[in-house]
Amino acid sequence: MCFELDSSPPIPHIHDATVHDDHLTLTATDGNQFAAFEATTGSDHAVVVLPDVRGLFRFYEELALRFAEHGTDAVAIDYFGRTAGVGVRGDEFDYMPEVSATTLEGITADVAAAVDHLQRNSPNRSVFVVGFCFGGSNSWHMAAAGLGLSGAVGFYGHPDRPGFPQGARSVVASVPDFSCPVLALQGGDDPGIPVEVDDLFRDTMVAEGVTGEVIVYPGAPHSFFDRKWEEFSDESADAWRRIQEFISAHA
Numbered sequence: 001m002c003f004e005l006d007s008s009p010p011i012p013h014i015h016d017a018t019v020h021d022d023h024l025t026l027t028a029t030d031g032n033q034f035a036a037f038e039a040t041t042g043s044d045h046a047v048v049v050l051p052d053v054r055g056l057f058r059f060y061e062e063l064a065l066r067f068a069e070h071g072t073d074a075v076a077i078d079y080f081g082r083t084a085g086v087g088v089r090g091d092e093f094d095y096m097p098e099v100s101a102t103t104l105e106g107i108t109a110d111v112a113a114a115v116d117h118l119q120r121n122s123p124n125r126s127v128f129v130v131g132f133c134f135g136g137s138n139s140w141h142m143a144a145a146g147l148g149l150s151g152a153v154g155f156y157g158h159p160d161r162p163g164f165p166q167g168a169r170s171v172v173a174s175v176p177d178f179s180c181p182v183l184a185l186q187g188g189d190d191p192g193i194p195v196e197v198d199d200l201f202r203d204t205m206v207a208e209g210v211t212g213e214v215i216v217y218p219g220a221p222h223s224f225f226d227r228k229w230e231e232f233s234d235e236s237a238d239a240w241r242r243i244q245e246f247i248s249a250h251a
Contacts, residue, residue, distance in 0.1 A: 002052035002133040002156075002223045005091050009063045010227040010236040017041065017069040021061075025086050026077070026117055028109035034081030036114060037061045039068035045126040045150070045251040046118040048111055049076035050135030050142075052223075053099045055089075060132075067130075072247060075114045082106055099134065102165040107138055108145045115147055126150040126251040130243065133157060133223070137164070137171055140184070144177035151250045153183045153243055156222050158193050159201035175204045182212035183246045185239045187220040215242065 024036040035056050040046075047067055051060045056078035064074035078086070080098040115127050128151045131139030136157025143152035158164075159171040182205065186198045195216055202214035217224065217235040224232040225239055 002054075004226075004228065007059055007223075007226045007228055009059065009066050010225060010229075010233060011063070011066040011070070011240055013066065014069040019065060019068040021065060021068075024075070024117075026110070026113045028106075028113040030106075030109050032081050032106065032109065033086055034110050034113075035078040035086045036117075037064055037076045038074070038117075039064040040073040041068050041071065043068075043071055043073045044122065045128070045247060046073035046075070047128045047130045047247070048114045048118070049074055050111070050129055050131030050138045051076065051079070052133040052135055054093070054095045055079045055084075055098070070244065073118065075118060077110055077114050079107060079110070081110070099165075104141060104165050104168040107165055108142065108147070111138075111142050111145070112147055115149070126247075128153065128247055128250075131155070131157065132225070134164075136184075137161070137168075140171040140178075140182060141168055141174060143180050143182050144174040146179060149180045151181045151183065151246055152178075153185070153246060155185045155225055155239070156187050156190055156193060157184070158197070159184070160197045172201055172204050175201075175208050175210060178205070178208070178210045178212075181246070181250050182210060183242065184212070184214040185225075185242065186214065186216045187222050187224050188216045188218040189220060190222040192222060213242075215239070 021039045060076040067074035130153040136154030139154040162170040
């Protein structure tokens with residue numbers, strides 16, 4: 001699990017921001033219906049939030065709200081419409097069988113539906129993806145999916161693991177197909193992602209001429225972007241700042 005059940009995004013809450021939020025059911029081109037959560041202020045740019053292995057969970061709904069409060073509309077999506085439906089799930093939800101059933105084709109179709117939703121009334125709106133863990137690598141896969149994204153941000157995704165989701169090459173192998181800028185925000189003390197893999201990701205993007213940056217925070221664990229990790233509050237603040245600057249630069 002990437003986050004504890006009571007985790008929350010380490011982003012300042014703007015109490016007087018006017019944000020409209022709603023639970024949605026979106027439909028992909030293959031007919032799949034999936035749950036989503038939208039938070040909007042009418043911004044001219046937006047993000048699709050790609051969760052960790054739990055799919056749409058309250059951490060990511062809160063994250064969408066924080067994005068909107070800070071001036072970026074957001075839609076957080078679920079991965080499991082094809083296998084688990086669109087109903088509300090409790091904390092005991094057994095997500096790993098659902099994760100194992102995901103495919104790159106299906107996730108791409110669902111992200112495309114979220115992008116279409118965000119651009120329905122604003123066809124020229126800039127749309128980014130921002131993902132975490134499983135969603136971090138999915139975010140980078142979307143950079144190679146031809147979705148017309150303005151940028152792809154990933155936290156502690158694995159850049160060099162093929163077949164997760166099904167049908168995916170490794171992210172590193174997909175770098176030549178990236179069509180938008182990429183930002184990676186990685187923990188330097190993440191036991192599942194050696195720093196050498198992050199270096200490989202960075203070197204491959206440089207070699208392919210991709211606009212992007214791989215930031216590794218020394219000593220930070222997997223899932224450091226969490227208000228509960230008070231000792232990594234500086235790293236979290238820096239990561240949030242970099243996301244805001246990335247969106248401003250490429251919107």
